[in-house]
Amino acid sequence: MAMALPLGGGDAERKVKVAEVALRALLCGLGALAAALVATDTQTRTFFSLQKKASYTDMKAMVFLVAATAAAAGYSLLQLAARCCVALLPSSSGSPGGGMVPGRALAWCVFSCDQALAYVLLAAVAAALQASVVAKRGQPEMQWMAICALYGAFCRQAGAGVASAVAAGLAAALIAFLSAFNLFRLYGGTKS
Amino acid sequence: MAMALPLGGGDAERKVKVAEVALRALLCGLGALAAALVATDTQTRTFFSLQKKASYTDMKAMVFLVAATAAAAGYSLLQLAARCCVALLPSSSGSPGGGMVPGRALAWCVFSCDQALAYVLLAAVAAALQASVVAKRGQPEMQWMAICALYGAFCRQAGAGVASAVAAGLAAALIAFLSAFNLFRLYGGTKS
Numbered sequence: 001m002a003m004a005l006p007l008g009g010g011d012a013e014r015k016v017k018v019a020e021v022a023l024r025a026l027l028c029g030l031g032a033l034a035a036a037l038v039a040t041d042t043q044t045r046t047f048f049s050l051q052k053k054a055s056y057t058d059m060k061a062m063v064f065l066v067a068a069t070a071a072a073a074g075y076s077l078l079q080l081a082a083r084c085c086v087a088l089l090p091s092s093s094g095s096p097g098g099g100m101v102p103g104r105a106l107a108w109c110v111f112s113c114d115q116a117l118a119y120v121l122l123a124a125v126a127a128a129l130q131a132s133v134v135a136k137r138g139q140p141e142m143q144w145m146a147i148c149a150l151y152g153a154f155c156r157q158a159g160a161g162v163a164s165a166v167a168a169g170l171a172a173a174l175i176a177f178l179s180a181f182n183l184f185r186l187y188g189g190t191k192s
Numbered sequence: 193m194a195m196a197l198p199l200g201g202g203d204a205e206r207k208v209k210v211a212e213v214a215l216r217a218l219l220c221g222l223g224a225l226a227a228a229l230v231a232t233d234t235q236t237r238t239f240f241s242l243q244k245k246a247s248y249t250d251m252k253a254m255v256f257l258v259a260a261t262a263a264a265a266g267y268s269l270l271q272l273a274a275r276c277c278v279a280l281l282p283s284s285s286g287s288p289g290g291g292m293v294p295g296r297a298l299a300w301c302v303f304s305c306d307q308a309l310a311y312v313l314l315a316a317v318a319a320a321l322q323a324s325v326v327a328k329r330g331q332p333e334m335q336w337m338a339i340c341a342l343y344g345a346f347c348r349q350a351g352a353g354v355a356s357a358v359a360a361g362l363a364a365a366l367i368a369f370l371s372a373f374n375l376f377r378l379y380g381g382t383k384s
Contacts (some may be wrong), residue, residue, distance in 0.1 A: 079239035
């Protein structure tokens with residue numbers, strides 16, 4: 001295990017970096033898609049000359065989901081922009097762990113933000129998923145009706161939004177894991 | 193920072209260990225309490241000679257919460273038992289990082305389990321909280337009624353269960369953070 005580090009260290013580090021940037025781009029895209037799908041979701045129907053409009057603001061869980069996914073997309077975009085700036089700066093590359101390593105404080109900060117984002121996004125997705133299942137199937141024991149029978153198009157679009165939010169949540173969990181890895185490397189880098 | 197480690201290393205390590213054991217005991221107690229409170233929660237009421245019974249199985253989110261909190265309590269109990277066994281074994285203590293340190297593989301395993309537990313518990317708590325808010329306030333736009341107006345005692349007990357589940361989720365997140373710390377220490381231990 002310790003043998004593989006000096007040989008494949010730089011290569012593995014590059015792979016982790018590429019994976020992280022790809023995951024952050026994915027999270028940005030999925031978060032923006034989920035927020036846009038849910039936030040633009042409305043349907044108006046007429047029941048016996050009475051116009052009723054379904055909107056995502058009717059469900060608090062969906063409002064929370066829009067806020068969380070939009071925040072995730074914005075944060076990922078900021079992170080990507082920061083990484084671009086760092087990559088464009090003249091750096092003493094080629095010596096992993098030696099040259100311009102980001103400080104531990106920065107790694108801790110990124111780690112904390114990523115963890116918090118993963119927790120908040122997961123909580124928002126779980127709450128939205130719960131609300132969606134009730135909206136789809138109803139809960140007859142509680143006299144909660146399945147509103148998807150009335151607002152089909154509204155529910156389909158919300159379902160697509162929740163699905164991309166689930167994928168964004170998985171990406172956020174993977175990013176939290178990778179930034180934990182990045183933090184470990186700073187502490188283990190003095191070994192080789 | 194590196195100066196403080198050789199002097200306060202053993203002391204800080206003991207504090208982290210005590211905090212971790214205390215948090216695990218807390219998680220075990222809170223998880224068991226939440227599972228017991230929600231799982232034993234029923235109320236029967238008679239409406240116009242029609243008997244209706246409210247039970248936690250009426251709400252899928254509550255079933256998920258009971259499963260997650262019970263799993264958290266069981267896992268914490270196992271961890272505490274394992275720690276007791278390790279503490280009772282004759283160990284070469286006094287040399288932090290030198291003697292019988294638990295392997296990295298074990299630390300990774302504990303870290304992964306703690307992370308997974310924190311995510312699952314948080315998702316369960318978020319879903320249950322969403323369902324509870326709807327049950328308490330209703331969602332008039334969706335024609336979902338506030339069933340707490342009918343089943344007051346049922347709702348109060350479920351609320352207490354959800355509150356202890358929220359506390360258990362916070363404890364699980366702190367434990368996940370501490371076990372990440374424990375993993376870092378194994379990688380940073382060769383410094384001093």
